[in-house]
Amino acid sequence: MHLQDHFDARGFDIAPEMLALARTKGVTVAPGDMRLFTVDEPVDAFLCLFSSIGYLDPADLPAVAERVHAALKPGGVALIEPWLTPDAVKDGHFMLQQATSPDVVAARASAVTLDGATTHVDFAWSIARPHRVETFEERHSLHVLSRADLAAPFVAAGLEASWEDRHIVMRRGLLVLRKA
DSSP states (O other), X not given: OOGGGTSOOOEEESOHHHHHHXXXXXXXEEEOOTTTOOOSSOEEEEEEXXXXXXXXXXXXXXXXXXXXXXXXXXXXXXXXXXOOOTTTOOTTOEXXXXXXXXXXXXXXXXEEEEETTEEEEEEEEEEEETTEEEEEEEEEEEEOOOHHHHHHHHHHTTEEEEEEOSOOSSSSOEEEEEEO
């Protein structure tokens, strides 16, 4: 949404509910899958944030890397926010987060289970508004890769890879990819 104020920005998502939510905020989006997407014209930048890459099977990363390479103009940049690396995963980690505004109070409890190279994160949400409380649960399963294993398919596709270690969003850094 904020990028559209300054750039010709558009996006895609595989989840219909996320597309609908983005459209309510005025974002230009279309259905799409990282493993299959194409662009009409190459772009200057490609963003994959909020650990979306972690939901993909690692076997699909070479196809994604080829698509990202094809989507970028020469000199273009891709920024990918990774999921957790093997040394950062804490099996059994749990936490409670909350946020409060004048109209809503939200709480999210989460617990992490490590199953081989996959993390399962179980969430329990409570959302309170005047005169009602909603609760729901969800599970997210994300693949755990080292930085080298995440970058390798993109390098093999012809992109230069480096890491930006400033804590941008969730203290995981960013994989920065450049097309020569």
